[in-house]
Amino acid sequence: MLLPILRRLAEMLFVMFGISVVVFGIFFATPGADPAARIAGRNATPEVLAQVRHSFGFDEPLPVQYVKVMEKLFISRDLTSFVNRGEKVIPAVVESTPVTLSLVFGAAVIWVVFAIIMGMIAAATRGGIPDRLLMFLGLVGISMPVFWVGSVANLITQSRFHHTFLFSWVPGLGYTPLTQNPGMWFKQLVIPWITLAILYIGLYGRVLRANLVEAYQEDFIRTARAKGLSERRIMVRHALRTSLITFVSMFGLDFGALVGGGALLTEVVFNLPGVGRLTYVALQSLDLPFIMATVMYSSFFVVVANAVVDIAYAWLDPRVRDAR
Amino acid sequence: QAADHMGGTLNLTGASAAGTIDPQINYTSQFWSVLFITNDGLVAFKHVSGESSNDVVPDLATAIPAPQDGGKTYVFTIRKGVKFSNGKDVTPDDVVATFQRIFKVSNPNAGSWYNVIVGADACLKTPATCTLAGGVVADDAANTVTFHLTQPDSEFFYKLATPFGDIVPADTAAKDLGTSPAPATGPYMITSYDPQKNMILKRNPYYKEWSKDAQPAGYVDTINYTFGPKPEDEVTAIENGQQDWMFDSPPSDRLPEMASKFPNSIHINPLFAIYYAPMNVNIAPFNNKDARLAVNYALNRKSAVNIYGGPRLAVPNCQVLPPGFPGYKAYCPYTKNPGSKWSAPDMVKAKALMKASGQIGQPVTVIADDQNVDPALGTYLVSVLNELGFKATLKVISANIQFTYIQNTKNNVQISISQWYQDYPAASDFINVLLSCGSFHPGSDASINISGFCDKGIDAEINKNLITAVTDQKAANAEWGKIDAELVDQAPWATMFTPKQLDFVSARLKNFTFSDQFHMIYSQVWVQ
């Protein structure tokens, strides 16, 4: 039992290592990315530049620099930013995590609930008007660029209709920690939640419907009917339960990716200081330590999500549980 | 009655933090405004509104010393009784250590400003062992510090008055302090700083006002500087009273609304800065002077001004120095009616010059950064170039690398969009820094002479004038004006405009005080 876990861990480490190398490589392939000049200031003399370069170790071979960065990131854990010098990277990432978690978690609740409702209604009325309407709406949701939805939502709630009773409660953009002011936390996040959830409601609703419809063609549904079960029970306990296997694994992967920074666009549009925005800012300012840290963080979540999904898969689908 | 306005919290906001708060390293106007009220140098710019904010007054020194030894030696007497926020006294040793530290921490201008100090060369070579022996000498008994320069420097006091010259305790680590503040001497001290979130300033318990000009006491109790929101959201927050002031310029989209709804919250002040398009005089097509002139004639500075926010927020400019700056003499040849003022582009002349240059059809890439109005200015410049007959394209790159990217000759940048804000009120800060042979370093990311312009004759004039300035500032300024005009005639740039500073403040913020050097003085405004 231990061996597979170790293998799994090794595989995760490998993937993270690969990603860190890719990021490091990309960064140093960027012209002008040499942080020395930026660190040195706007009219530094070449001598000062050389000093800075040396003191930051930028004159060392890339592998050495790589190892140093990783050492500082994982072992001494005191990697600091190139842009906001002295700013420790790890606390910054840790601090932005709750923001991203708040965003993604709330959105996830919305999208799971609505997607399940939507999928079930559509599957139950398959071919009918509600089905077609819901599937169309789902497709519209999938087709909307999230940043655009966010912008339009901002336009409506922050400006155009901010003074009507509908949206007067919407506070300014930003994030208030749950611990500090739960009401504010909620109010500030509702619109981002919905914005982020729209895409996934469409996606999951459609996938769930397809799975349910497929499940309905399975023999075991016929068996369940032959057992004299009610349609509702057949839907929930048999069709939905088996369809949830794909649903949950999709959810796991998406949730992991979002927590890992995939909600970047939403965070940028709604000015939520989460990991996605942190990553984006770091990428924009070519702040290598931050880029490394956020990308490691995000790949960690993706990799962990992959592993969790595997476990969840086995938990949901006993066929997978047994080594075949 | 000023006492009625004491207390409260001043809420400042900016889209992002500006890096380290080490006074010897930070080189951003955003945090210089903060350091302006937390730390002091031997001398300081006056903490007042208006023109006199460009004056240097004694700060930690008791007086501005008279030059000795033909301007090569200055003896400062250190003020007694001033304490750091850690409770220790400011001593001559601290001053010596501070100037050593400038080299030890690789201050960006160590090599360009402070290299006049005796012993600086050795410090530049091996910063770790910097002593500045014979350059900065403390005399504890007399409570003085003596500076020995290798040559006279008319701008030496200015260089001491910027935050680089802020005195820090001798035991301050000789490395970038990063996010931890240096002990303060001013009325406020930074108590916490998280670049992702905010900076908090509280009153410095050891501060006692010693000179109202140099470092007056502050009104508010706390200053909370929040980082993160986009300029749009900053505007909204100020409108709603959640913030008092924003560092970023408000998006032009919001200007009409702000102007009509909150006219009293808007303060517009001149800036000593220019927006310009440096042209690389060493590679095609702008190694051809006619081509450069054509661009200058064709550039509709009114359009550029409109992009920036309209005529109230910027003034067209053709020259190197911004209006009102020491040495400024209005001069604009690149207009319909050449003279002192730009009126309209002269397309006919531009096209003729273009034809003469033989550069029609040449490909040109404009490099702009991705912040604020720069992409829009770049886009506009591309239109102008295309109209002239170039095959122009725009390349927008991250603001973080654009500035170094356009400096490095290896990148073969032909033309770009850039800005320059003064460091201190001396014409050399534009002319000498931006267009002298000495600031052109081919192949280096640090080559602030972006045009790569190097005219031996003009360079000689500049050097001569720098000496003149030590003794006769007035004559020097007149000469700077002439040099400026000569440079404009060579057209290494197409200057676009000089922006103005628009400060948008909350309704409750009063006693708005604007220093030409450091903009809004946080210690002087009221929120109660």
Add this chain to the structure above:
Amino acid sequence: MSDATTDATLPKTAAAETPEGPWRVALRKLFRDRTAVGAIIVLVLIVLACCAAPLYAKYVSQSDPFQSNLDGSITLDGNSVDIMQADTAGLGLGVTPIGPTWHGQYFFGADNQGRDVAARMLYGGQNSLLISFFATVVTLVLAAIIGTIAGFIGGLTDTVLARLLDVLWAFPVYLLAISLSIVFISKGIQIGPFTIPSNSLILPIMIIGIVYVPYVARPIRGQVMSLTRSDFVLAARCLGVPSFRILVRDILPNVTTTLIVFAPLMMALNMLTESALSFLSIGVQPPNASWGTIILDGEDLLYTQPMVAIAPGLAIIITVLALNFLGDGVRDAFDPRAKLRVKKD
């Protein structure tokens, strides 16, 4: 005995007189799907409209959508109206571009540079469509090559490629795309004697194309693996057909179906990605436009002239929606799984 005579009966389900290949069957199915046909029509209209951009710019909007027009004016209902209108109320700060006129000129209004948004949208549509189309081609081709090689050759090659895909897979798409964009857009690419300038459309095409490779390559690899083990490939092996011929004749045609099914969906995805990158100003470079960059332009005018951001957003939605509908239709028509299910019953 009777069965010695030739068996000439064919199930009459194959009603067609001429033999119909799987391709034609699928196409027939596709063209019978009303939603899919509707989607195709919409797409064709959009493509035609975008192709007509120069005509529109010249004859309808009468402006150059790539040249700033900061001090121009147009005639509207007999009055001359400035395109960039300086604010006169209050302090008179700011300059606002003209809003939607709902006339030929400046139909959707002007952007910050005084350019006709409607005309730019048509040009931007060209880029958006081009990028998403060719990025799809890049993704599908690379994915097909990698997936097929990995799945067909197996062994060490497969392990290496699969690991590589794993790494890319664990890299959130946007992060990878943004990283690559920032690098390449600041520099361009130099491959030997060829230089791809940083404002070339090839860059976003390559970047978007590459980041989605694992999403397609993985299923392709799986499919090729199972095809490689399928009875008919075994049969071909048994007949002594060389591996390469098996690959070309037996495996690739089946993979092609999958690619076709993926194509519209990938294109929809790519269009969204392209717009997102452009929105983050690391996609199409100004003054060139794409729907994403126009939204970005509009973002700066959201409070005064929201139409500049809304119109291209709607264009994206309609196009992506049509692509997704087409994708559904194509999947229904081509998905071999659907066919298998019919067979089994």
Add this chain to the structure above:
Amino acid sequence: MTIPSKPMLKAESLHKTFKVGSRFRAGGIQHLHALSDVSLEVYPGEIVGLVGESGCGKSTLGRCLLRLYDVDDGRITFKDRDITGLSQRELRPLRADMQMVFQDPYSSLNPRRRVGDLIAEPLRVHGKHSASDVQARLRELMELVNLSPDFLTRFPHEFSGGQRQRIGIARAIALSPSLIVADEPVSALDVSVQAQIVNLFMDLQEKLGLTYVFIAHDLSVVRQIATRTAVMYLGGIVELGETDRVLHRPAHPYTAALISAVPEPDPQGNIKARTILRGEPPSPTNPPSGCRFHTRCPVAEARCSAEVPLLRALGDNRSVACHFPLDGSAAAHA
């Protein structure tokens, strides 16, 4: 029929294991012993039937014989040539001489290719025929399998199961092989069609002098077609001999049980005396010790669980792998 003394195909103690399971899951990789110590000789002109329960390794053996799978151990000789170690490339010329017909007439025909293409594929890759030759040969083949040559331009999905199986057969005989391994070629077909195909196999053998290894799970089909029959159980041959002898006087208890379990459409004999085996076949990943059948064997004794019985000759031209072979007459039906 007289059996020549020299086998056409000779397999000597073949072993084949598959790796199943995943490194990343509980249980890890397991070894599935699909074939253990299987020896078989096929003589020219005969039809060897191969029967046994699902999963006992019939297909695996068939595929190993044709080197579609690599064997782990053992030796395969085809026409006096050791083909065990040949690479697929080296095997290619030999393919013309040994062919396979697959069980599933649906999955063994590439749905994207025309019937003519499918059948012509071997002709083309072996390059012995010119284009017009190919056409002529195609017609000939279609006639041989009783299909109209008009069908050549059609796609497999338009055909019924029986017709598809004919296409598969036509493809297999296209190069006039001398050996055909038919892997349950009739199992997927309806009874009425099954008879047509069985007849076709027999006709072809007569006309072309083919040799078959005919895999089936239906004993009556094997009885109809095979000259010799091998009975497999859990990866090994338990009994091998002339079909009639094996089926009517089984010597191995498993063969006996298998035969007695076959339901027969005999209207009178309502319920025949049956020895119904209890339990299910054990897992091939974890085969029982000793005689693999001992867990279900009605006559097993202690020795059976300890000692592996070897396949040994019984005299009447057959061999059995059992410590206690049945008295042939006891198991035979009247």
Add this chain to the structure above:
Amino acid sequence: MPADLMTANPDGTLLDVRDLCVSFRSERGIIRILENVSFTVREREILSIVGESGSGKSMTSLAVMRLITDPNAIITGSITYKGRDLLKLSPKEMRALRGREIAMIFQDPMTAMTPVYTIGWQIEEQLRAHQNLSRRAARARAVELLGEMGVPAPAKAAGRFPHQLSGGLRQRAMIAMALSCNPSLLIADEPTTALDVTVQAQILELLLRLRTDFGSSVMLITHDMGVVATVSDRVMVMYSGIIAERGPKPDVLGGPTHPYTLGLLHSIPPMHGEKPHRLPSIPGSPPAPMGRPAGCPFQPRCEFRMDACASRPPLFRNGMQEASCWLAEKGMPDWAHERAIRAAGEAA
């Protein structure tokens, strides 16, 4: 009027299907799958339905269960179960009947059981759906049932998932589930097709026992004549959506009166006696529902084809046996005689 109707209930008729037609609306018109299928199942009887793939066997059973959910299906006729017409029941009434009165098992026990629940759970579910049982009692009953079906270590097996069991055990679990509420009628749709002969024999044995142990009637659907011969009382042969022949097993298997039944019986290679040199076989393949010939659907493949075949023959009765063939109109056809003459002709 067929004689069946008169003898409907008196001799213990459980299920009476009359003129059952099932068709599907499709783009290419109406596809007629079942045409006028009528039959009865008596109490404690095993009725086998045989026929080739696609002949409509499953469709018949699904129609009885009212499990044809396709909205395009058109079902006419009557299905009378214990005096009630199933086609007229409300969905709720039908649901109460399903599983309790009429139970069904399917060909492939792997796909026919929900893969994510243990078999114990699935049996429980059915018990609890129809009987007011506590979970514990239901589980106990489920284990008991599994034991009765000959599942070794039933308590342990109840905790297993379908995929963890072998095919035979799965099929037993299916049967246990079907029998859990003591149904009067068990419909078994090819219950042994997926199994090996040795396991199949076990299952058939079990089916035979049902009648004695549970008193159920069984409708056994298969395409294997051997299975028919082994277990059934009466046989119904279907061909392309119609009933070709039906009657008591010994009669139908011993003396078929429809050429299709005859062909079917002859196509099976015999296990005993002389091996035919060539297997007699039916040429061609069964027609698809859309491609059914006019008249007798078997006509194109029939070696006794005659002019009358152009019109559809009704079921002709000969003794206990009925066949839908014009040859049967005049009584029992003399196959033996016919075939002997043909054989002689061929040999010559």
